[in-house]
Amino acid sequence: MNxxxxxxxxxTEGEKTDIIQFADCANVPDAHHLFLxxxxxxxxxxxxxxxxxxxxxxxxxxDAAGNEVYKMAEKGDLFYINLPAPGPMAGDGKEWVRIxxxxxxxDADAESEYITMxxxxxxxxxxxxxxxxxxxSHNSTSTFIxxxxxxxxxxxxxxxxxxxxxxxxxxxxxxxxxxxxxAAREGLSVPQWKSLVTGILQNNS
Numbered sequence: 443m444n445x446x447x448x449x450x451x452x453x454t455e456g457e458k459t460d461i462i463q464f465a466d467c468a469n470v471p472d473a474h475h476l477f478l479x480x481x482x483x484x485x486x487x488x489x490x491x492x493x494x495x496x497x498x499x500x501x502x503x504x505d506a507a508g509n510e511v512y513k514m515a516e517k518g519d520l521f522y523i524n525l526p527a528p529g530p531m532a533g534d535g536k537e538w539v540r541i542x543x544x545x546x547x548x549d550a551d552a553e554s555e556y557i558t559m560x561x562x563x564x565x566x567x568x569x570x571x572x573x574x575x576x577x578x579s580h581n582s583t584s585t586f587i588x589x590x591x592x593x594x595x596x597x598x599x600x601x602x603x604x605x606x607x608x609x610x611x612x613x614x615x616x617x618x619x620x621x622x623x624x625a626a627r628e629g630l631s632v633p634q635w636k637s638l639v640t641g642i643l644q645n646n647s
Contacts, residue, residue: 446556449545450585456605461632462598463639470593474550476645477590480597481546481557483642484588485515493641499634500524508567515559517544520567525622537576539584540564556589563607577622579607588642597639 467473483493488510490501502510503521515521522536539561546557562583563576574580585600 444547446545446547446554446558446587446589449543449558449560449587450600451560451583451602453602455581456603457601458604459601459632459635460598461600461635461639462596463636463643465595465643465645467593467595467645471550473590473593473595474555476595476643477555477588478548479645480588480595480642481548482514484557484559484586484597487515487521488512490638490641493644494634494637495641497526498637499526504567506567515541515544517541520564521561534566534568534575536566538564538566538574539576542583554589554591556587558585558587560585574607576607579605579609581605595643597642599635599639 465476467476483489488502491498501521501523503513503515503519505511506520508520513519519541520538521541522538524536541559542562543560544557548555560583563574563578563580565572566575569575576582582604583602585602587596587598587600589596589598
């Protein structure tokens with residue numbers, strides 16, 4: 443795949459969201475430097491709440507047992523999202539996702555370069571036999587992209603197949619997940635992702 447957008451899953455059901463931020467640099471070397479910085483920030487999930495600023499959700503990579511670890515993101519990693527709102531019982535108060543794909547194309551001399559990371563809701567690793575622990579269903583995905591095209595750098599979040607996680611869940615989680623998923627559909631998740639992509643592109647290094 444030669445284009446970052448090729449790594450976004452196909453939209454087949456539910457809702458979709460696209461949030462993108464751009465930064466223009468004076469020249470290609472400056473843009474390449476910002477791309478490398480932004481790529482590292484994208485993979486440093488445990489610091490996303492710092493980049494996003496006050497009132498952000500907390501994010502943390504964990505091991506297979508659900509214990510927090512500090513590392514740069516890799517395919518197969520689990521991470522949780524602790525929203526500033528009541529969490530799902532299935533997730534012990536947290537939303538859980540797994541990184542199912544990371545694609546990277548890095549070339550300072552090319553016209554473009556990118557990294558894409560796609561995550562999907564999964565069960566709480568402490569209760570792997572239970573329901574998906576997220577307000578969106580397992581069919582939903584979020585794809586994070588940092589891309590340089592010539593002297594322009596962008597950071598984006600693309601949600602696909604966003605449907606409420608309200609099947610095979612307990613009554614509390616069914617109601618809670620439906621309400622939060624509908625709120626996300628109405629744009630209430632936009633400030634979080636907008637703050638994150640803006641923070642990823644901060645050109646302060």
